[in-house]
Amino acid sequence: MQKNIPRYQSRRVLWAYRIVDLCLPLVTLLCWQFILGDQPWKTIYAWLGTCAGVLLLLSTMALRGYSRSLERSIAKKLEVTFKAWASSILAISFFAYLNGTVFIYNQAVIIIWGVITPMAVFLFKFFINRKSRSASRGSTDVLVLGNGYAFNKFELAQLKRHNIQLRTIVDYDVLAVKSAVASKPPDFIVMNLDKVAEPDLIKALTHLDLQGAHLLALHHFMESFLRKCYIPYESTELAYLDRICSYSRINFLLKRLLDISASVIIALLTSPVMLYAVLKIRRESPGPVIFSQKRVGLSGQEHTIYKFRSMHLDAEKNGAQFAKADDPRAYAFGAFMRKTRIDELPQLWNVIIGDLHFVGPRPERKVFTDQLEEEIPYYNERHLVSPGITGWAQVLYPYGANTEDSRQKLMYDLYYIKHWSIWLEIETIIRTAFVVLGRKGI
Structure with a gap:
């Protein structure tokens, strides 16, 4: 507990x-x-x-x-x-x-x-x-023992927005820990060990725990303060596979009810926008208005998803590439659609027929999932549920352009699956609205 x-x-x-x-x-x-x-x-x-x-x-x-x-x-x-x-x-x-x-x-x-x-x-x-x-003039002081996981700039900025300051002891031992605690008692001590803890250090931490210090394992800190599931770089922790599971039957039915309701309402409200998009695409980039592509979904099965075409017809002449912010392959209105998520609107049909959820992990192409499965432990866990038009990772983390970005996004996806509730679903939708309107960091 x-x-x-x-x-x-x-x-x-x-x-x-x-x-x-x-x-x-x-x-x-x-x-x-x-x-x-x-x-x-x-x-x-x-x-x-x-x-x-x-x-x-x-x-x-x-x-x-x-x-x-x-x-x-x-x-x-x-x-x-x-x-x-x-x-x-x-x-x-x-x-x-x-x-x-x-x-x-x-x-x-x-x-x-x-x-x-x-x-x-x-x-x-x-x-x-x-x-x-x-x-708030004060801040939450967190003493991090070790550098087993290196917090990136994005995470540090997120913690700073919540007035959480990290102090890291890289060469930690009993004297260093006691000195750091004595000079400035921390609100939390996070065990981010990159080497085996000596018995004396364990004894010292036990005494601090008895004295009321809040000792947190790294994965507990990540879930509580960064709202993401820590993924170890090594795939030796098989117990990890028992921590993430799909939705219960009741939760799935509740989620599908929300999916269909939200999709129908949004489709009706945005029908003028979709009509304008069709006319604008034909004017700026002659060719197919709708872009269809196979994406990996539930249980690793592929489904065809539909989007407004936001890139030039020869966008992948050099092979498949990760999408990125300010992608040069997009034409002018296509870039605007990607920024405002207008290009995602045709996927409402995918939600209605059950290929996608309204909220879920981002659907990826098989060429990318095969590559990422080789490089990132537990990557296939995201396929325990159907992907979504928007998602927890998409509203909290920027565009990913490499394997490490995909690993970071996976941490958010697994948190969403592990902690799913109707309330987290609504929060994701609220955050999506703020992202579309250009307001971030809520």
Whole structure:
């Protein structure tokens, strides 16, 4: 069982969350009654809003929503907020039915209030969280023992955005560890060992653990703070194959329901954009509008996927190449489509027929998967699930142009598969929207 990891350095953010949960239901009810209500404000509405706030507070507390160990992720905030609000609404509906007051309220006001309030609570908490990070003067200090895994610039920048500072002891021994801890007690000690630990070092770390130091294995640190699964360069750890598994039957059905709903809605909303893309492609780069290609999907089977053609017809005259940012093989509007993800829209059909999920690992060509399977341990684990139009790796990591980039993306893909939930799915969709709109780093 993993230790609790305190991610909130200050309790002020958690007290702000409590105030939002307690007060916002009453405020939103007042607003909607003022906008839509055909009757003057009644005392019973005040009781309803107040009771909803109290119940939301208690429900969030029961879900450990005010714990310093609560994840600061969008997915966790969505989960806690909507679960707590759902339980609050159920309790209010039950008591209203018993008291015979369920028909007193304006139904339009109550329905809209019930739908909008959790969204408003989530947005307020998201804003508070963002401000607390940017305004925080302190940082989370992490002491890294060893250099078994070299954190790259992208990871260091991601940690810095979350006010996490790394200190690394390369030549670690008992005296070096004790000196580093004594000079500045770290919030966490990460074991990133690149050599066998001596018995004296193990004994020293045991004492630090007893004294309250937070000792974290490297893979635990990566999953908790970078939200990716660490892949060792050596493929000798066979237990790794037991950690990642496909979706359960219920999760798969839930995911397919979301796939079809999202695909149909987006297809209807973007139909004018797709029509414009067809006309623009024909004008700028005569030739087929739709580009079809075999990609590796579930269980390593190939499927034909469809995209708007964003590159010149002779793009692969020199052989297959990894796609990259500002790819010179793309024509002007093609580059714009790739940047805004418009070229992916025809893949909505692949989602509807079941070849793709809306969210999942990026589908790759067999020529690349065969090569990467030889070079990256556990690469085939990503084929435990169907690929997707967008994905966790695609919204958190930039274009990959080499094997190491593919390895980094695989870490995010495996995290997504291992930790899948409807809330992580929604967070990925939210992040995709921000990427399309040109806003990153949320």
